[in-house]
Amino acid sequence: MKKYSFLIFLCFCLSSAVEAKDSYFRGFFHGENVFVRNPYLGQDAGFCIEKIYLNGELVVENPEISAFEIDMQDLEMDTRVVIRIVHHDDCQPELTNPEVIENDLKFSWLKVYVDEDQIIWITTKESKEGFYIVEKNMDDGWMPLDTIKTKGGIFINQHSIELDHIQGDNLYRVQYHDPKMEVNFSESFNFYSDKEEISHAIDEDNWIIEFTQEVSYLLYNDNSKIIKRGKDVSCDIRKLPKGQYMIKYDGKKVYFEKN
Incomplete structure (x- = not known):
């Protein structure tokens, strides 16, 4: 009889362990x-919640x-909060005011810097639905260089793109776009490059623009429309019709006519 009773007790314990859920x-x-709703399961089962932990510490046990x-209130502002609720498997506790911990997670720039090869920016609390636009300050204003999608999440994220500096000062900034907020601009970052100045020559016999070293360029027609872009030591313009053109590279604007 005692053995039989022990088996019943053991089965009850195992069953109780299985029924618990986090x-x-x-x-x-x-x-x-935060306020937690604790469903009542009936006279035999009692209430849903068994234990509540706040950031790993037990704060209440079997609340009736x-x-x-x-x-x-002992936490510092903007402290990360993890609430773990141990409860019966056949019920679901809820936060009655979840917005007090879920809202107001503000995006912020942690660092933006530029080196000889790239721009790097580090942020926190970016949206998964957002994107960045990297811009460079040119003679006619800020020009977009590239668009990067956000990674999202509440933790720290790092992004980067490669850059082609001109000789001298190079001023950059990054735009952050979030569908739920206004555009957020980073501080501008200036990088002085002492790289050798790039020049060009136009071979009118073969109609090729040759640069002194590899460079990114944009070729415009007389309507200011980009008709060719690339990164190379030369730009082939043999197939272009006669007319006025402008090529932009390394911070320069060069106008020329193709006969």
């Missing part, structure tokens, strides 16, 4: 406490009330 709620502390307030 639910997690994550966010940041913004000055307000239908709603419970988690006191978070």
Whole structure:
């Protein structure tokens, strides 16, 4: 009889262990406490929640009330919050005011810097639906260089693109676009390059523009429309019709006529 009773007790313990379930709620502390709804399962089962942990510390055990307030006032502002709730498998506790930890996760620039080869920017709390535009300050204003999609998430993210500097000062900035907020601009970053100045020559017999070294260029027609772009030591213009053109490279604008 004792052996039989022990087996019943063991089966009950194993069954109870299987029925327990964990639910997690994550966010940041913004000055307000969180309220948890604790469903009542009936006279035999009692309430849904068994234990509540805040950032790994047990804050309440077997609360016998239908709603419970988690006191978070000892936390510093913007502290990361992880709420773990151990509860019965056949019920689901809920936060009655989840917005107090989920909202107001503000995007911020951590660092933007440029070296000889690239621009790198580090941010936090970027949107998954956002994107960046890298710009360079030219004679006629800020010109977009490239667009990069965000990675998203509440943690730190790093992005970069390769750059072609001109000799002397090079001023860059990055735009952050989020469908839920206004465009956010980084601080501008100036990089002085002492690279050798690039020049060109036009071979009118073969109609090829030759550069002194590899460079990125844009070729425009007389309507200011880009008709060719590339990165090379030369630009083949043999197939272009006669007319006026302009080529832009290394910060220079060169107008010429093809006969």
